[in-house]
Amino acid sequence: MSPLTVRARWFVVAVAVAAAPLPVLAVLLGHPLAHVTDLLALGLLLVLTDSVRSRLARGSTIALGSVASMAALPLVGAWGTILLACFNILITGPWVKRVFNTSQLILTAGAAGLTFTLLGGTEIQPGSFPAIILPFVAALAVHCAVNGLLVASIVHFTQGVRVRAVLQGAMAGSVTGYVGNGLFGLMLAVLWDSDGVGIGPTSAVLVLLPLFVARWAYEQYAEQQRAYDRTVRTLMAAVETKDGYTRGHSERVATASVLIARDIGMREDRVASLRYAGMLHDVGKLGVPTRVLQKAGRLTDGELAAIQRHPVQGREIVREIEFLDEAFAGIMHHHERLDGLGYPMGLQGLEIPEFARAIAVADAFDSMTTTRSYRGARSVEEAIEELRRCAGSQFDPVMVEALIAAIAEHGWKPETEPLFEPANLVVEDSGPTAAADDDDPTAQLSVRRSRP
Numbered sequence: 001m002s003p004l005t006v007r008a009r010w011f012v013v014a015v016a017v018a019a020a021p022l023p024v025l026a027v028l029l030g031h032p033l034a035h036v037t038d039l040l041a042l043g044l045l046l047v048l049t050d051s052v053r054s055r056l057a058r059g060s061t062i063a064l065g066s067v068a069s070m071a072a073l074p075l076v077g078a079w080g081t082i083l084l085a086c087f088n089i090l091i092t093g094p095w096v097k098r099v100f101n102t103s104q105l106i107l108t109a110g111a112a113g114l115t116f117t118l119l120g121g122t123e124i125q126p127g128s129f130p131a132i133i134l135p136f137v138a139a140l141a142v143h144c145a146v147n148g149l150l151v152a153s154i155v156h157f158t159q160g161v162r163v164r165a166v167l168q169g170a171m172a173g174s175v176t177g178y179v180g181n182g183l184f185g186l187m188l189a190v191l192w193d194s195d196g197v198g199i200g201p202t203s204a205v206l207v208l209l210p211l212f213v214a215r216w217a218y219e220q221y222a223e224q225q226r227a228y229d230r231t232v233r234t235l236m237a238a239v240e241t242k243d244g245y246t247r248g249h250s251e252r253v254a255t256a257s258v259l260i261a262r263d264i265g266m267r268e269d270r271v272a273s274l275r276y277a278g279m280l281h282d283v284g285k286l287g288v289p290t291r292v293l294q295k296a297g298r299l300t301d302g303e304l305a306a307i308q309r310h311p312v313q314g315r316e317i318v319r320e321i322e323f324l325d326e327a328f329a330g331i332m333h334h335h336e337r338l339d340g341l342g343y344p345m346g347l348q349g350l351e352i353p354e355f356a357r358a359i360a361v362a363d364a365f366d367s368m369t370t371t372r373s374y375r376g377a378r379s380v381e382e383a384i385e386e387l388r389r390c391a392g393s394q395f396d397p398v399m400v401e402a403l404i405a406a407i408a409e410h411g412w413k414p415e416t417e418p419l420f421e422p423a424n425l426v427v428e429d430s431g432p433t434a435a436a437d438d439d440d441p442t443a444q445l446s447v448r449r450s451r452p
Helices: 006-019 021-029 032-051 065-090 095-118 133-159 163-192 200-242 249-263 268-280 283-287 301-308 310-318 327-333 354-368 380-390 397-410 434-438
Strands: 425-428 446-449
Touching: 006 021, 006 095, 006 133, 021 065, 021 095, 032 065, 065 095, 065 133, 065 163, 095 133, 133 163, 163 268, 200 249, 200 268, 200 283, 249 268, 249 354, 249 397, 268 327, 268 354, 283 310, 301 310, 310 327, 327 354, 354 380, 354 397, 380 397
Parallel strands: none
Antiparallel strands: 425 446
16 A cells, blocks of 8 residues: 555545444344354455465555455355454554455445345355345445445545546456456355355365466466566666666656546556556657757757657557557657647647647656756746647647646656756757757757857
8 A cells, every 4th residue: 555645544544433333233233153163264264365465567466355255245144244354454464554454344344245135135045046146246246346436545545546547447457356256255155054065164275276376377467567567667768878868757758647647537557558658658769869869959950850750760669569559659649749740640639649649748748847958947837837838739738737737636746856967058049959859849949059
């Protein structure tokens, strides 16, 4: 869990306060001693499965606790399921995280148990099927929805990502696995039921063994994602080694692009692809001579053409990297302009891919707020003023306002320690310079060195 903001801390407190009465009521009204053996066995299973998590890409995890949680409904009833959720406090981790996770799962178990009971669900007994299936599936849907909403809310308060974006992105991608685990929970309950034809707690081995194999496969996928990140970062480092003035630029453009994407409600899977596009948007500069990239004075026609070929060269460099997917469009077209005066294809308006319109704004913003060979850094306020001035002609107004709104909410830390001091320059209306390639609307004129 990321460091908690003040709002996130209050949300954790609210969730904990809301959950606290439910275990007390479960003890007083649920007669847990009738199922104490099954409850303890399920609790041990829950702790073991959730303590061994598979680390996935970008910090997410997959756990199998929902199997035990859903199996509890037909085994120990709704009140017993609430008590089972309390076992999460035993899972290792920071205390605030343990308190939130336990409280969240108590509320989730309460909502699922209420749904199960209202729809006529009962503990497993001879003749339970097929009547128990509908209440169980409905309870599983509620369990998934409430859990997803609470997790999305804490992500929102901690990272500033909109709840809808979290639900549509990362959470939506986990629904299939979540529901599958829940249905495995029903299978576990049937096999577990020692009062019927079940084989008792040893059934957990039969049910969970294939799930652990599946989780191993997820881990291999996660390692593949980490390899993707390493590949992208290696290319990014090569570009920034070539031009010292852009050190950190690609990472900041990726960050700003993600801020834009989340503000406009882009799905999280596309946000991940846009992040790659932002990191690699200038990879084509590997084919541009260093002296041209760092030139402070006027560019010759040949030098300008060399710079303006870099989007196409970038697309060629990464064309065989299949996982980039939609990122190709962002790399290829991030220097297009809404008025059609950009390059390499002179696209206009919505002909320009969404990724490219987002990166263009992020690229110009970071360029203006960092030191270049032809001028010093400008303030965030000055950069925002220029973005607004050029919205509708050079930049997509939607993307501009999205970045401004995101910066107002989350802040922005521009580069504060440039690797080089900018040259002492005077603006001169004499033609294009390397500034034009940064899409910096404040530096479209040529510059020359001033004399001491």
